[in-house]
Structures are given as structure tokens and as C-alpha cells.
Amino acid sequence: MATDLMDRLKILADGAKYDVSCSSSGSSRANSNGGVGSAASCGICHTWTSDGRCVSLLKILMTNRCIYDCAYCINRRSNDVQRVALSPAEVAELTIGFYRRNYIEGLFLSTGVVRSADYTMELLIQAVRTLREQYRFNGYIHLKLVPGADPQLVQQAGLWADRVSVNLELPTRESLALLAPDKTRDSVVGPMRQVSSLIVTNRAERKQSRKVPRFAPAGQSTQLIVGATGESDRQIVTLSEQLYQRLDLKRVYYSAFIPTVTDSRLPARPEAPLRREHRLYQADWLLRYYGFSAHELLDEASPNLDSELDPKTGWALRHLELFPLEINRASYEELLRVPGIGVRSAQRIIRARRQGHLGIDDLASLGVVMKRARYFITARGRYAGESGLESSALRSRLVDGPKQKRPVQLSLALEQPSVDETASLITGEL
Amino acid sequence: MSGCYSYDGSLAGLLTLYARLLPERADVERISATLLEQQGLFNSEICIATDQAVAEAFWQRLTKRLSGNSLKLLRRCLLADHPQQELLIYNYLLLEADQGRRIDGMLAHPAVAPIWKLSQQVGREAHRYLGFIRFQQLQGGLYYASIAPDHRILLLIGAHFAERFSDQQWVIHDQRHGEGILYDAEKKEWLLLPMEVTARPDVTPEEAQFQALWRSYFATLAIPERTNLKLQQGKVPFKARIFLTEFGGV
Numbered sequence: 001m002a003t004d005l006m007d008r009l010k011i012l013a014d015g016a017k018y019d020v021s022c023s024s025s026g027s028s029r030a031n032s033n034g035g036v037g038s039a040a041s042c043g044i045c046h047t048w049t050s051d052g053r054c055v056s057l058l059k060i061l062m063t064n065r066c067i068y069d070c071a072y073c074i075n076r077r078s079n080d081v082q083r084v085a086l087s088p089a090e091v092a093e094l095t096i097g098f099y100r101r102n103y104i105e106g107l108f109l110s111t112g113v114v115r116s117a118d119y120t121m122e123l124l125i126q127a128v129r130t131l132r133e134q135y136r137f138n139g140y141i142h143l144k145l146v147p148g149a150d151p152q153l154v155q156q157a158g159l160w161a162d163r164v165s166v167n168l169e170l171p172t173r174e175s176l177a178l179l180a181p182d183k184t185r186d187s188v189v190g191p192m193r194q195v196s197s198l199i200v201t202n203r204a205e206r207k208q209s210r211k212v213p214r215f216a217p218a219g220q221s222t223q224l225i226v227g228a229t230g231e232s233d234r235q236i237v238t239l240s241e242q243l244y245q246r247l248d249l250k251r252v253y254y255s256a257f258i259p260t261v262t263d264s265r266l267p268a269r270p271e272a273p274l275r276r277e278h279r280l281y282q283a284d285w286l287l288r289y290y291g292f293s294a295h296e297l298l299d300e301a302s303p304n305l306d307s308e309l310d311p312k313t314g315w316a317l318r319h320l321e322l323f324p325l326e327i328n329r330a331s332y333e334e335l336l337r338v339p340g341i342g343v344r345s346a347q348r349i350i351r352a353r354r355q356g357h358l359g360i361d362d363l364a365s366l367g368v369v370m371k372r373a374r375y376f377i378t379a380r381g382r383y384a385g386e387s388g389l390e391s392s393a394l395r396s397r398l399v400d401g402p403k404q405k406r407p408v409q410l411s412l413a414l415e416q417p418s419v420d421e422t423a424s425l426i427t428g429e430l
Numbered sequence: 431m432s433g434c435y436s437y438d439g440s441l442a443g444l445l446t447l448y449a450r451l452l453p454e455r456a457d458v459e460r461i462s463a464t465l466l467e468q469q470g471l472f473n474s475e476i477c478i479a480t481d482q483a484v485a486e487a488f489w490q491r492l493t494k495r496l497s498g499n500s501l502k503l504l505r506r507c508l509l510a511d512h513p514q515q516e517l518l519i520y521n522y523l524l525l526e527a528d529q530g531r532r533i534d535g536m537l538a539h540p541a542v543a544p545i546w547k548l549s550q551q552v553g554r555e556a557h558r559y560l561g562f563i564r565f566q567q568l569q570g571g572l573y574y575a576s577i578a579p580d581h582r583i584l585l586l587i588g589a590h591f592a593e594r595f596s597d598q599q600w601v602i603h604d605q606r607h608g609e610g611i612l613y614d615a616e617k618k619e620w621l622l623l624p625m626e627v628t629a630r631p632d633v634t635p636e637e638a639q640f641q642a643l644w645r646s647y648f649a650t651l652a653i654p655e656r657t658n659l660k661l662q663q664g665k666v667p668f669k670a671r672i673f674l675t676e677f678g679g680v
Contacts, residue, residue, distance in 0.1 A: 052661030362538035
């Protein structure tokens with residue numbers, strides 16, 4: 001190992017870091033036949049970088065050489081960066097070295113496309129196979145599928161990895177044609193469809209016999225770049241909903257577009273991209289865990305998420321007729337829709353109220369965020385918001401939170417100059 | 431009986447104390463761990479002497495009585511490092527003696543809510559340390575990691591590492607509480623032992639290389655346009671960083 005390896009690792013990590021997928025959850029792989037490692041189904045973050053993102057997997061490219069020229073990508077063919085590669089053996093050795101020191105939870109292996117999709121896919125599989133067979137590695141592996149790779153290779157990839165993914169990157173066919181002219185929508189969606197049906201079949205087969213090897217036990221994920229093209233939040237959230245429902249994806253990641261290369265087809269840096277990304281993730285959670293559907297959160301009249309309010313509060317403000325809700329009677333599904341009540345606190349409310357009616361004061365100790373929830377609930381018929389639901393100030397209260405009383409110095413009114421006087425002092429008029 | 435009680439600081443001591451006080455429904459104001467040598471003549475505290483047999487019998491009864499969930503809460507709280515944990519647990523057990531398993535649902539009760547909160551804190555810290563352990567390979571092949579967590583979480587994380595690194599010899603050393611886990615790869619067993627550092631660990635040359643690789647890898651990962659140091663500090667508090675390789679720690 002020389003500095004040469006360090007340089008290559010740096011370049012290849014730099015090329016992979018814009019892929020935001022980070023999770024190491026969803027797969028519980030036991031440590032088998034005396035090998036190293038295991039996968040914890042809850043996922044484990046090992047550290048956090050200065051941008052606040054977690055590091056769970058060793059996220060690297062096999063190579064940053066690429067035959068494609070996608071406008072948004074740092075590794076595009078026409079970009080002037082140094083091109084390097086790691087061999088499958090080097091990838092395996094690095095992974096094991098980091099893993100044994102508990103730096104990482106596993107490997108996230110992506111790559112630029114060299115020669116052909118199939119050739120590249122084979123390289124990735126070879127690295128992962130070395131890890132699983134030679135090192136008997138039972139840790140987590142997330143493997144990228146190369147768009148356009150042979151279905152047989154896709155199937156193999158899923159047998160070695162815990163999670164596989166293809167990045168959709170751009171929400172619509174048109175944007176893809178504009179910014180990634182070498183890729184077609186079908187070459188991206190094709191493998192996703194295939195993986196989805198393979199997962200379903202595998203699940204059925206494993207019900208018959210536990211000896212059938214697992215196929216991508218942690219499912220598949222994808223990523224959408226937000227803000228590089230003109231799609232509305234409504235288009236994006238609706239797309240995610242379809243991906244979750246039809247292709248049974250585990251996660252859709254959103255990546256706020258931050259220009260790394262200049263291109264006339266790309267917009268300048270969009271305004272508050274991180275805020276938008278954050279709101280999209282909130283909406284995504286509402287889809288997956290709170291029983292919301294995309295059309296409830298966004299419609300033609302308001303195609304974009306409110307940047308000042310979280311999507312659930314926004315929805316509640318549009319449906320004031322459903323509130324206030326009596327927490328001692330509301331169903332679990334109704335509780336989940338109250339701003340300030342999450343999955344955990346809803347479950348705890350249900351459990352706790354079996355032992356007796358809950359009062360307003362009990363709620364905070366159950367984990368309810370009263371700052372938001374107080375306006376939307378009653379407990380034993382009591383309402384705790386300072387102003388009613390009809391109040392026109394409700395929205396501004398939810399945006400800013402309840403007004404805090406600032407401490408004021410007590411003094412005699414005589415000593416304070418009146419407002420007029422101060423004004424005249426400034427203007428010089430008497 | 432009402433007032434302040436003390437025990438010798440051991441788990442058996444604490445359990446003996448509970449075994450003696452609970453049947454009397456004693457009104458307790460304070461429970462403190464006082465080491466034997468510090469126990470003075472003029473102490474107002476009532477000192478409960480440790481009785482191993484009483485403690486064991488009490489624990490046996492408790493594990494049978496409690497639901498899996500409250501046992502989990504209790505285990506975590508016993509491992510906590512909190513100035514009032516003994517009293518909080520006492521109040522919880524007192525309520526349990528009255529209410530039995532109904533206590534599982536009494537989440538908002540003033541004797542239950544703090545126990546739940548404390549157990550959450552301990553559980554959360556234990557989970558965080560599944561990621562924050564940094565092993566260094568020492569001459570002779572042992573992997574050594576040191577930490578200084580707020581709570582005594584070693585017993586909660588031992589099984590995870592014993593499974594994951596079942597083929598390597600390792601030690602996780604909690605410097606703050608002076609104890610450590612030693613894993614024996616031959617026998618596939620792990621033990622919690624009192625532990626002290628006597629010398630600076632002697633690392634292998636390969637270790638230094640991997641540490642350098644990891645540091646440089648970590649440094650490239652952040653995206654400058656997204657810098658958010660406050661978020662990072664919430665996730666990786668400074669007190670944890672002194673043991674993390676990527677933050678320049680040991």
C-alpha cells in the first residue's frame with residue numbers, strides 16, 4: 001500500500017460522494033461459517049462528515065472512467081478529471097481492512113461505465129464475489145446496477161449483494177433525454193422492473209424452502225436529482241409514490257442539485273436547494289409511514305411543497321374541518337395525521353390510554369411535540385392552543401412557534417425617552 | 431421507615447436494598463452509593479449491607495414477575511450512570527408492586543416516564559457506540575478500542591461485536607467506568623472485566639496505514655456546498671471525537 005492507493009481512493013471516493021444513498025438497514029445477515037461480519041437490520045451509522053451526512057458504508061467507485069456524458073455528473077466523459085481505477089482485489093482488501101476496525105458497516109460499490117455495461121457489471125460482481133467467497137464477508141453490500149446490463153448479470157448481482165440500486169436521476173423521460181442523452185429511460189427502468197419481480201419471486205420461493213438463497217434481502221433503492229430540471233414537487237412525489245407502490249422500492253433518495261460541472265443545459269444554483277430536499281424527504285416519510293398519498297399532499301393548485309411548513313402541518317391547515325381531534329378516542333390512523341405526533345408517540349398514546357384517559361399534561365411525556373400538536377387536539381375535551389383553529393394567526397404561529405416573552409428590564413417610564421423623541425434625535429428635528 | 435439509604439455501590443448491594451425496602455413500602459428520599467471506607471459514624475444514612483443470596487433471590491423473582499418490556503427498561507436503567515437512577519428504579523418497582531403488569535401501559539405515570547426516558551438514553555447511546563468503536567490492531571494481533579461513554583453500555587454492545595468479529599481477538603475498554611470486554615476468539619466467549627490502561631498500545635505498521643487511508647477517505651467525503659457543522663456536532667459530540675480516528679483521536 002502506497003500513497004498511490006491513497007490518491008486513487010480519494011479520487012474514487014470523491015466521484016462517488018454525490019450518490020446520497022447511505023443506509024445499511026433492512027438486511028440481517030448472520031455471521032456464518034467462521035467468516036467476518038454481520039448485517040444489523042436496523043442499520044448502523046459509523047460517523048458523520050462536516051456536511052452532517054452519515055457514513056455507514058465505504059462508498060467508492062470501481063473506476064471513474066466513463067463512456068457516458070451525463071450533464072449533471074462529475075465523472076462525465078468530457079469533464080477534465082484524473083481517471084483511475086481499483087482492482088476487485090484492492091476493493092475487497094480495503095473493505096476488509098476498514099471493516100475489521102469497525103470504521104464501516106459494509107461496502108457501497110458504484111462505478112463509471114467502461115467498455116460496455118456488461119463488462120462493467122462483471123467487474124463489480126467480481127469484487128463482491130471476492131469479498132463473499134474469499135474473505136467470507138457477511139457484512140452489508142450495496143451494489144449499483146449498470147443501466148443496460150444483461151438481465152443474467154443483474155440476477156447474479158442481487159445474489160451477492162444485500163441491496164441493489166439503479167439511479168433514475170431525472171424524474172421524466174424528457175429531462176433524461178436532455179441531460180443524459182446516452183441513457184434511455186428504459187435502460188434504467190428495465191433493471192428496476194426486473195429486480196422488483198425477482199424479489200417477489202424470491203420471497204415466494206423462500207416461503208417454500210429456506211434453502212433458496214436470498215435475493216437482495218434489503219431490496220432496491222434509487223435516487224432522484226432535484227432542481228437540475230424544472231419538475232414540480234408534485235411530479236416528484238407522485239413518481240416516488242408509484243415507485244413504492246408498483247416496484248416495491250425500499251427507498252427513494254433525493255439529492256438537491258449542486259452544480260459540480262458547468263453546462264449550458266444546467267440551471268444556475270437553485271434557491272434554497274437543501275430546504276426543498278428536506279421537505280421532499282418529509283413528504284416521502286408521510287407516504288411510507290403515515291398513510292398519506294401523494295395527491296393529498298400536493299395538487300394542481302399547489303404543485304410545490306410549502307418551504308415554511310412541513311407537509312403534514314400544511315395538510316392539516318388545509319383540512320381544519322377534521323380537527324381538533326380527541327386523543328382519547330381517535331384511531332391510530334387519525335393520530336398519525338396530527339402534526340407533532342409521530343409513529344412512536346401515536347403507538348405510545350394507544351398503549352397508554354388503555355390504562356385510563358390521558359390529559360394534556362401527559363402528552364409531552366409520551367413524546368408528542370406539543371408546540372405543533374396543541375392546536376389540533378383535545379384531551380378529555382380540553383383544548384390547549386392559545387388561539388382556536390379558526391384563528392387567522394394559526395399559520396404564523398406554526399411557522400414561528402408560540403411567541404416567547406423576552407425578559408424586559410424594569411425601569412421608570414420617565415427615564416425612557418418617548419418614541420417621538422428618539423425619532424427626532426435621529427432626524428435632528430425638534 | 432423513611433429517609434436516606436445507602437449501599438456499597440455494587441449491583442448485588444442495590445438489589446439487596448430493593449429486596450429489603452420494597453416489602454415494607456418504605457418511603458425513600460434518597461439512595462446513594464457509599465463505599466465502605468467512606469461510611470462514617472455520624473452518617474444519617476441507613477446503610478443496607480449487601481447479601482448476595484438475598485440479591486439473587488430478588489432478581490430471580492423479578493425476572494419472573496416483570497414483562498419482557500419492563501425487564502428491558504430495568505436492565506438499561508441499571509446500567510445507566512445517572513445521579514438518581516437508584517431512586518427512579520425504586521419508585522418504578524414500588525408502583526410495579528402495586529399495579530403488576532398494568533405498569534406496562536402506564537407510560538405517562540410520573541414513576542414510569544422518567545424510567546422510560548432514562549432507558550431511551552442508555553439504549554440510544556449503546557446503539558451509537560455500535561458505530562463509534564474504533565479498533566486498532568496491536569502487535570500480536572489483538573484489536574483494541576477505547577471509549578468513554580456516559581453510561582455503562584458495554585454489556586449492551588458485547589453480543590453485537592462478538593458475533594460480528596467472531597474470528598478476531600478484541601478488547602473494548604470503557605475508560606470512564608474502568609471496565610472492559612475481552613473477547614476470546616478460540617473459545618468464542620466474552621467477559622466483562624475491571625480494566626485499566628497501563629501503557630500506550632503498540633500498533634502494527636499496517637494499522638498506521640489503514641488509519642491514514644481512513645482519515646484521507648473521510649476528509650474527501652463532505653460536500654463543501656452543504657457544510658453543516660451544527661448537524662455534525664449533534665451527531666458526533668466532541669466528547670466522542672477524542673476516540674475517533676477520523677477526528678484525529680487515538
